[in-house]
Amino acid sequence: MIIAAHSDRPTPVPEAGAFSLAPAPRASSSGPAPQAEALVDLDAVAHNVRLLCEHAGDAGVMAVVKADAYNHGAVAVGRAALAAGATELGVTTVDEAVALREAGITAPVVSWLHTADTDFRPAVAANVEIAVSSPRHLHAVVDAARSVGTTVAVSMKVDTGLNRNGVSAFELDALLDGLARAQAEGAIRFGGVFSHLAHADEPHNPVIDVQAEVLRDAVARAARLGLRADRVHLANSAATLTRPDLRFDMVRPGIALYGLSPVPELGGFGLRPAMTLRARIALVKKVPAGAGVSYGHTWIAPRDTTVALLPVGYADGVPRSLSGRFDVQIGSRRFPQIGRVCMDQVVVDLGPDPGSVAEGDTAILFGPGDDGGPVAQEWADALDTIHYEVVTGVRGRVARSYVGSAGTGVR
Structure with missing residues (x-):
């Protein structure tokens, strides 16, 4: 089970050259995990x-x-x-x-x-x-x-x-x-x-x-x-x-x-989503009431709040048309994405009481839905498309990594 937590993250096996545009950074005890990652179970x-x-x-x-x-x-x-x-x-x-x-x-x-x-x-x-x-x-x-x-x-x-x-x-x-x-x-x-x-x-x-x-x-x-x-x-x-x-x-x-269910209206058939798209929080900052967030100030803070910046955007497969229409999961809580999706980053509203959310924590954009987390079908519904397009659209600087032992040694 993959859960977005502050420290108990699984140890992935990165794949060099994932998504063809950037080699996957190799996570290790001596270096940071990837900023944006597609973890395949x-x-x-x-x-x-x-x-x-x-x-x-x-x-x-x-x-x-x-x-x-x-x-x-x-x-x-x-x-x-x-x-x-x-x-x-x-x-x-x-x-x-x-x-x-x-x-x-x-x-x-x-x-x-x-x-x-x-x-x-x-x-x-x-x-x-x-x-x-x-x-x-x-x-x-x-x-x-x-x-x-x-x-x-x-x-x-x-x-x-x-x-x-x-x-x-x-x-x-x-x-x-x-x-x-x-x-x-x-x-x-x-x-x-x-x-x-x-x-x-x-x-x-x-x-x-x-x-x-x-x-x-x-x-x-x-x-x-x-x-x-x-x-x-x-x-x-x-x-x-x-x-x-x-x-x-x-x-x-x-x-x-x-x-991913081929007939979503009939349920999940007992299938387990294999891909989790996640990003590490790059910045946490306070935003006062009345201040605008991201290009065009399409979102105005209704009260003093705290926001988190995720280093992933439409160049990485988060559609710009999804702006303000999806949540991310941090720990066991869901938080709304706010303002426009940019080329390299999105902003999440943590609210006036962000709890223990901190820079470096992991946010799940979609995954298996554990603890009520977001799934690819939610993006598909918001975009009036299918989840095939969601998972195949992940690209750019996103590193692909693996967990699980299935397939070891198979020729």
């Missing part, structure tokens, strides 16, 4: 994976770690997920897949979003399964396999009604014919058939059943050409938790791995 990830495995039943679990594991760190999360029972990892780009291989992860990895002129050779050489969505993509992958001199596992992504990535009905026959020829040649091994739901956050939307039937038809058409997929998958996080009839051979959860 790998044991929470493992808990979530085990819960999802229970919902999956006999189906396998692909842990989706695209976009650097939704900004939680693909390598660390991937290892934790595999140790907890996931059978493979899923990403979008081949660069993401190859990075997992370079980190020493040997479990199956599938990559599914590419331009047709992508250089697939590094992925082929690294034994990454590549999903194709058109005859043009297949041609490029087969050329790469011939160049490397090996057989590549290829999946077919089918557009079943989302009208986004995936082969359309107009090109399905041509792609199936190409896959059959490539399989006969020995250039490919047919790995899987899958699709993506358009309304998974509405578990009883009739479009879901239509998409499932379109997928089944594509699988049957592939089988008639001798293309028998290793596994078929459709269910994302929401479907994994609410539609057991859509398990097929494997489920493909993403956001639920990170402890």
Whole structure:
């Protein structure tokens, strides 16, 4: 459990280069902790994976770690997920897949979003399964396999009604014919058939059943050409938790791995949020009644008060449009953010009696909600967006660190 306290903070394991813009400072007994930090609880990830495995039943679990594991760190999360029972990892780009291989992860990895002129050779050489969505993509992958001199596992992504990535009905026959020829040649091994739901956050939307039937038809058409997929998958996080009839051979959860509910109105499903965004108080000062705070003086102190300054702002992923619309947790108390969110800092109203709050203390901007603390969903509600955008939006000078032992030693 992560609690914002003055001194009993967990000892994190920082990751160098987190969020790409600044190396993560290394916290130690001889130096200060990071000013702003995204603390990722790998044991929470493992808990979530085990819960999802229970919902999956006999189906396998692909842990989706695209976009650097939704900004939680693909390598660390991937290892934790595999140790907890996931059978493979899923990403979008081949660069993401190859990075997992370079980190020493040997479990199956599938990559599914590419331009047709992508250089697939590094992925082929690294034994990454590549999903194709058109005859043009297949041609490029087969050329790469011939160049490397090996057989590549290829999946077919089918557009079943989302009208986004995936082969359309107009090109399905041509792609199936190409896959059959490539399989006969020995250039490919047919790995899987899958699709993506358009309304998974509405578990009883009739479009879901239509998409499932379109997928089944594509699988049957592939089988008639001798293309028998290793596994078929459709269910994302929401479907994994609410539609057991859509398990097929494997489920493909993403956001639920990170402890965020894919259908918030149905509750938390027992998931544990993995990311805590927190900052250390840089300054505590008194502000007299009638004084304005931050740019534009959009907040005027209604009475003598004390404020705390947090060294994190919109350059670090705290949206400016969230100004004056969120709380932070310090110790076991919540305090309102006041005035405009600036590029580098936000101000919090501690009130006339701040108690023992002091410079250097930790403030949680969002986290697991322990002791009634703020959660990412609160930001999403205030911004009229989804919590996916909240956690993937953390950036800039925020250091990413880890707690928990899940995934240690997993390859």
